[in-house]
Amino acid sequence: MTAGCVYVLGTCDTKLPELTYIRQILHDSGVDARIVDVSTRGHAGHADISARTVAGFHPQGAGHVFGDDRGRSIAAMAEALRHYLTTREDMRGVIAIGGSGGTALVAPALQALPLGLPKLVVSTVASGNTAPYVGGADIAMLYSVTDMEGLNRLSRIILCNAAHAMAGMVRTPCQPVADPRPAIGLTMFGVTTPCVNHVLRHLSARFDCLVFHATGTGGQAMERLADAGMIRGFVDTTLTEFCDRVAGGIFPCDSDRLGAVIRTRLPYVGSCGGLDMVNFGARATVPAQYRNRVLVEHNPQITLMRTNPAECRAMGHMIGHQLNRCEGEVRFLYPEGGFSLLDQPGAPFHDPAADEAFYAALAETLEQTPRRRLIRLPHAINDPAFAAALAHEFSRLFTENTDNAPYPTQ
Numbered sequence: 001m002t003a004g005c006v007y008v009l010g011t012c013d014t015k016l017p018e019l020t021y022i023r024q025i026l027h028d029s030g031v032d033a034r035i036v037d038v039s040t041r042g043h044a045g046h047a048d049i050s051a052r053t054v055a056g057f058h059p060q061g062a063g064h065v066f067g068d069d070r071g072r073s074i075a076a077m078a079e080a081l082r083h084y085l086t087t088r089e090d091m092r093g094v095i096a097i098g099g100s101g102g103t104a105l106v107a108p109a110l111q112a113l114p115l116g117l118p119k120l121v122v123s124t125v126a127s128g129n130t131a132p133y134v135g136g137a138d139i140a141m142l143y144s145v146t147d148m149e150g151l152n153r154l155s156r157i158i159l160c161n162a163a164h165a166m167a168g169m170v171r172t173p174c175q176p177v178a179d180p181r182p183a184i185g186l187t188m189f190g191v192t193t194p195c196v197n198h199v200l201r202h203l204s205a206r207f208d209c210l211v212f213h214a215t216g217t218g219g220q221a222m223e224r225l226a227d228a229g230m231i232r233g234f235v236d237t238t239l240t241e242f243c244d245r246v247a248g249g250i251f252p253c254d255s256d257r258l259g260a261v262i263r264t265r266l267p268y269v270g271s272c273g274g275l276d277m278v279n280f281g282a283r284a285t286v287p288a289q290y291r292n293r294v295l296v297e298h299n300p301q302i303t304l305m306r307t308n309p310a311e312c313r314a315m316g317h318m319i320g321h322q323l324n325r326c327e328g329e330v331r332f333l334y335p336e337g338g339f340s341l342l343d344q345p346g347a348p349f350h351d352p353a354a355d356e357a358f359y360a361a362l363a364e365t366l367e368q369t370p371r372r373r374l375i376r377l378p379h380a381i382n383d384p385a386f387a388a389a390l391a392h393e394f395s396r397l398f399t400e401n402t403d404n405a406p407y408p409t410q
Contacts, residue, residue, distance in 0.1 A: 005032040006118075006166055007085065009096035009106050012037040012047045017151050018097055018159055020046070025163035031092075031170050038081055038105055040066060040073035049084075057083040074105050082109040092173075093118035095166045097148060097159070100125050107133040115225070116176075118169035122162045124148070136221030140165075181208040183231045184394070185222040187238040189214050190298075191340035192273035195237055198387030203235070203395065214238040214274060216251040223260035233267040235394050237381070240274025242315045243307055248287065249278040258322040265328030267397040269390055272335060273381055275315060275358060276343040276351070278305040296348050304342070306349045309357035316361025323366055329397045330372040333390055334359050337380030344380055 006026055010019045012035065019035045026033035037047035038054060055062035058080035065076040085091065086109070094113065096106040103123040110119045111134075119139045126143040134141065142162050146155050184207045188196040200209050210231060212218040219241050225231045241253035261268045277296075280286045280303045286295065294306040307315075323330055342349035359376070366374050375393070379386035 004090045004092035004170075005034050006093040006095060006170055007049075007088070007091055008033050008035045009038055009081070009094060010035070010098060011039040011102055012051070013039040013041055015097055015102070015148055016046055018148050018155065021151060021156070022095060022097070022159055022163045025160055026095075026167055029164065029167035029171070031167045036081075036084075038077055038102070040070065040077050051077075054084045055080050057081075057087070059083070070101075074101055078105045078108050081106065082112050085109045086112055091117070093120075093166050093170045095120045095122070095162060097122045097144070099123070099147065103133055107135070107139070110139050111135045111137040113137070115228075115230075116174070118166060120162055120166050122148075122159060131217055134217065136217050136224045179208050181206060182233075182398075183208040183210055183225075184233040184235060184398075185225060185231045186211045186235045187214045187219060187222065187273070188212070189238045189240055189274045189340070191277070191342055192238045192381060194341070194382040195271075195273065195387045195390075198382075198384050199235055199237065199391050202388060202391030206395070207233075214240050214251070216241050216244065216253055219253050219257055223256070223258075226260040226264050226266060231266075233394060233398055234261060234269065235390055236261075236268065236270040237390060238273030239270065239315075239319065240277060240279075242318060243275060243278045243311065246311050246314045246318070247278040247290075247305070247307065249280055249305075251279045258319070258326070261328070261330070262322070262325045265326070267328060267394060267401055268326065268330045269394040269397065270319075270323075270330075270332045271381060271386075271390065272339045272355075272358065274340055275312065276307055276339040276349045276355070278307060278311075279303075280305060294348060296342060304349075306351060307354060309354045312354045312358035313361040316358045316363075317365050320362045320365025323372060326372065328371070329401065331393045331397065332362070332366070332374050333386070333393065334362075334374065334376045335381040335383075335386050336376060336378050337383065337386075339381055341382060 008019055008023050023033045023035055034048035036049040037051040039051045052062055055065035058064050058076055065080055067073050103125055115138050122142045122144050124144050124147055126141040130141050186196055186209055188211050203209055212222040244252035283303045286303055290305055296304045298304050338344040344350055377389055
C-alpha cells in the first residue's frame with residue numbers, strides 16, 4: 001500500500017455501494033483508502049470515518065449539523081468537512097461522488113485543500129456549469145452519465161475509471177521542480193495574447209511567469225496563490241472579468257477581485273485588457289436587452305458584446321475604488337489605442353468614446369500617490385511598446401521593493 005491514504009467522500013445513506021466499490025478498486029491498486037461519510041442524517045454504518053465524526057469538526061459542534069432543515073444541514077456539514085479535511089496529515093488524495101447536493105457539500109472542502117493534491121469528483125452535474133464547484137482550485141470533475149442509485153453496467157465503468165485515475169495520481173505523484181526565479185501572476189484573454197507574449201519575452205528570464213485565463217475563476221486562482229504566498233507580484237493586463245460582473249456575463253469576477261493585491265501589498269501593474277467585451281454563451285443565450293448591441297461570435301459557444309460608455313464608467317469607478325485600498329506599489333497603464341484585438345481601427349469593437357469613459361471614471365476615482373499611479377500611453381494594448389512598458393514598470397517596482405531585492409536584475 002502507498003503511504004498515506006485516499007479519502008473517499010460521499011453520503012453513505014444513499015451512495016454506500018458506489019463508495020465501497022471505489023474503495024475496493026483503490027485497495028486492489030495498492031492504494032489505502034477510507035470512506036468518509038458526509039450524510040446529514042447521522043448514518044453511522046459501514047464508513048471508515050462516520051458522519052458524526054466529521055460533524056464534530058464543525059465550530060459549533062455536531063449538533064449544529066444534524067436537523068430537519070436539509071439545506072442548513074448540508075451547509076453545516078460542508079463547513080465541518082472543510083475543517084476535517086484540512087487537518088488530515090495522512091491524506092494523499094480525495095475522490096468524491098454525488099448529485100447536485102452532494103457535490104455542493106464537498107466542493108468547499110476540496111477548494112480549501114492545497115493546490116497539487118489530487119482531487120476528483122464524479123458528479124451528475126459535471127456536464128453543466130462547474131465553476132461554483134471548482135472555483136479557483138485544481139479539482140477534476142467526471143460526469144457520471146447515469147444517476148448514482150446503485151451500481152450498473154455503466155456506472156461500474158465510470159467509477160472504476162475514476163478510481164484508477166486517482167490511484168495513478170497517488171502512486172506516481174508529480175515532483176515539484178526547483179526554480180530560483182520568483183513566481184508572478186499574469187492575466188490573459190485570447191484578445192490580449194500578443195501583449196502577454198511580449199511581456200513574457202521581457203520577464204521570463206527573471207521571473208517564473210504564471211499566466212491565468214481571465215475567465216472569472218482565472219483571476220480567483222491567481223489571487224489565491226498570492227494569498228498563499230506562492231506568487232510575489234502581478235502583471236494584471238486583462239481585467240475583462242469586471243465586464244461580466246457589471247453586465248451579467250458568464251465569466252464574472254467576484255467582489256474580492258484585487259482583494260489579494262490589497263491584502264498582500266505585492267507589486268501590482270494592471271491594465272485594461274478585454275474591458276471592451278462582455279462574454280455570453282451561444283448567440284441564442286444573449287439576454288434580450290442586449291440583442292441590438294454590437295455582438296461578435298467568438299466561437300459557437302461564446303458570444304462577445306461590446307461594452308458601452310455607461311458600463312465602462314462603472315468599471316472605472318469599481319476598479320478605482322479597489323485600487324485605492326492598495327497600500328503596496330500600484331501602477332495602472334492605460335492604452336489609448338484600444339483594449340484588445342477587437343478594439344482597434346477597423347475592428348468591430350473599436351469605440352474610443354467608450355474607452356475614454358473608462359479612463360475618465362478611473363482618473364476621477366483613483367487617489368494617486370507616489371505609490372499609486374495612473375499612466376496613460378499612446379499605444380494599443382497589444383503593441384510591443386505597451387508590453388515593454390508593462391514589463392519595465394513591474395521590473396522596477398519589484399527591484400525597488402526591499403523584500404524582493406535579493407533577486408538580481410537582468
